[in-house]
Amino acid sequence: MNASNEIAINWDRFDWQAFQKVQSILFNLVEKQGYRDIRLDFSNLKLAFPNGFVPLIVLAERYRQLSAVDFDVMLPNDDLCRNYIVDSNYAACLCPDAGHPITDKPNALHRFSDDASLNELINSQIHQILERATYAQGVLQSFEWALNEVAGNVLVHAGVDHGWMQVVVHPNTQHMAIVVADGGVGIPTAIREAFPSQVMDEDAIAHALKEGITSRPDFGQGKGLTGTLQIVKIHQGGRLSIHSLKGRVEWKNDRLDIKGDFPPFPGTFVDIQLNTAVPIEIERALWGDVPAYPFNDALYGKDTAVGVMRMKLADEAVGFGNRLTGLKIRNKIENLLAAAPNDVLEIDFTGVDLMASSFADEVFGKLALVLGFVGFGSRIRFVNINRFCRGILDDVVQSRIIQSHAKK
Ligand SMILES: Nc1ncnc2c1ncn2[C@@H]1O[C@H](COP(=O)(O)OP(=O)(O)OP(=O)(O)O)[C@@H](O)[C@H]1O
Ligand SMILES: [Mg+2]
Numbered sequence: 001m002n003a004s005n006e007i008a009i010n011w012d013r014f015d016w017q018a019f020q021k022v023q024s025i026l027f028n029l030v031e032k033q034g035y036r037d038i039r040l041d042f043s044n045l046k047l048a049f050p051n052g053f054v055p056l057i058v059l060a061e062r063y064r065q066l067s068a069v070d071f072d073v074m075l076p077n078d079d080l081c082r083n084y085i086v087d088s089n090y091a092a093c094l095c096p097d098a099g100h101p102i103t104d105k106p107n108a109l110h111r112f113s114d115d116a117s118l119n120e121l122i123n124s125q126i127h128q129i130l131e132r133a134t135y136a137q138g139v140l141q142s143f144e145w146a147l148n149e150v151a152g153n154v155l156v157h158a159g160v161d162h163g164w165m166q167v168v169v170h171p172n173t174q175h176m177a178i179v180v181a182d183g184g185v186g187i188p189t190a191i192r193e194a195f196p197s198q199v200m201d202e203d204a205i206a207h208a209l210k211e212g213i214t215s216r217p218d219f220g221q222g223k224g225l226t227g228t229l230q231i232v233k234i235h236q237g238g239r240l241s242i243h244s245l246k247g248r249v250e251w252k253n254d255r256l257d258i259k260g261d262f263p264p265f266p267g268t269f270v271d272i273q274l275n276t277a278v279p280i281e282i283e284r285a286l287w288g289d290v291p292a293y294p295f296n297d298a299l300y301g302k303d304t305a306v307g308v309m310r311m312k313l314a315d316e317a318v319g320f321g322n323r324l325t326g327l328k329i330r331n332k333i334e335n336l337l338a339a340a341p342n343d344v345l346e347i348d349f350t351g352v353d354l355m356a357s358s359f360a361d362e363v364f365g366k367l368a369l370v371l372g373f374v375g376f377g378s379r380i381r382f383v384n385i386n387r388f389c390r391g392i393l394d395d396v397v398q399s400r401i402i403q404s405h406a407k408k
Helices: 016-032 048-068 080-087 092-093 115-132 139-157 187-193 201-208 224-232 281-285 321-339 356-378 386-405
Strands: 004-008 037-041 070-074 109-112 161-171 175-182 237-253 255-275 306-311 344-348 380-383
Touching: 004 016, 004 321, 016 037, 016 092, 016 255, 016 356, 037 187, 048 070, 048 092, 048 109, 048 161, 048 175, 070 092, 080 092, 092 109, 115 139, 115 161, 115 187, 115 321, 139 161, 139 175, 139 224, 139 255, 139 281, 139 321, 139 356, 187 201, 187 237, 201 237, 201 255, 224 255, 224 281, 281 386, 306 321, 321 344, 321 356, 344 356, 356 380, 356 386
Parallel strands: 004 037, 037 070, 306 344, 344 380
Antiparallel strands: 109 161, 161 175, 175 255, 237 255
C-alpha cells in the first residue's frame, strides 16, 4: 500500500510526552494500517525540545529502514521555532532527501559513526560551547567526561553503526543539555546478556547504573554510566534521564526514579542536564574516596642507563574519550614495548587535560594487566600529567589490579 497520511502536531511544545503520542499514532498508521508516506505537520508548533525531536529522528530512521516509510515535514509557522528546527538539523535528519541543509551551528544535532568521527565531533562541540557561555569549575570537565562515556557506549554496546548527539547551551538560563541517542539493541537487552535475572527493562537500566556493572567484562569496567550518575548526583540542578526499550530511569530532585515506559523506545536515549553556574567536584564524583594508588615518582626510578622511548599522547589522537581510540593506542604501546624490551616508555601528557575513564582503562588499565604491577611501574613513565588525569589513571589501574587479584 502506498497511501499517505498526515499527523498534525497540535501541541505548542514537542517534548518526550508529545513524542510518545506521535509514536503511538505512527505505530497505528505504519504497522497496523500499512501507510508508507507520512507527513508530520508541525505548523502550530512553538517550542521544540531535544527530548522530543531526537527520539523522533531515531524512530523515523527505523521506519525508513525497516518499512521503507517516507517522511515529509511541514515546518512551524512560528519563525523562531522554524529556524530552530532547520538550524539544529532536525528537518534534515527527519527527511534526509528533502534538501534541508546540514549545518554546523551551535546546538545542532550530529551523527557519529566511529571513534574518529566521535572524537572530532566532541572536540568541535567543546570549541563551540567555550564560545557560548562561562562555566563554573568542573562543569566543562564533567561535560566532556560524561559525553565521551555515554557516546562511547553507543559504539561498543548498541550494535548499530551510528549514534546521535546534541549539546544545547542556554547562556541566559545557565543551563546545558547533552543528548545522546541510538536506535540499537537497548540497555536492557545488553544487560540481560550478562545478567539474565534483570527481567524488567527499568530494573536492567538501574542495574547498568551501578558501579562495576558491565555486560562486557572482557572489555569494559562499568564506569561510564555510574560516573555520569555520580556527576549529576553531586551537582545541584543536575539531572539524568535514560529511556531504553520499556524502561525509564531518571535522577531528579535528589532521587532515582525507576519506571516502566510505554510505548517502548527502540534504542537508547540519554539526556543529561547541568547547571553551568554550579561547580562540580568532578574528582569527588569520579573516584570518590579511592586511596591514591601507590604509584609515585620513586617507583619509576631515576633515569638510568636504559634507553627511553617517548610517546606524546596528544600526537596520537584528537580525543581521549573512548575505548576504540584507546585500543589503537594500547596496540601501539604494546608494540613499542615489545620492540625494545629493555627500554622505558615515557608517555607525555602535555596538551591532554582530560581523559575518559573508559579510554584510560582501555589503554592503561589493560596494559597494567598485561605487564603486571612491576612491569607497569618499571616500563611506563608518565610525564606532564595533570592531577585530574592522574586520578583517573589511578582509579582504572587500581580497579584492574583488584580484578586480577580477585580472579586469582
Ligand atoms: N547505548 C547502549 N546500548 C546498549 N547497551 C548499553 C548502552 N550504553 C550502556 N549499555 C549497557 O550498560 C552497561 C553499563 O554501561 P557503562 O558505560 O556503565 O559500562 P561499560 O561501558 O560496560 O564499561 P566502561 O564504561 O567502563 O567502558 C554496558 O555494559 C551495556 O550493557
Ligand atoms: Mg561505558
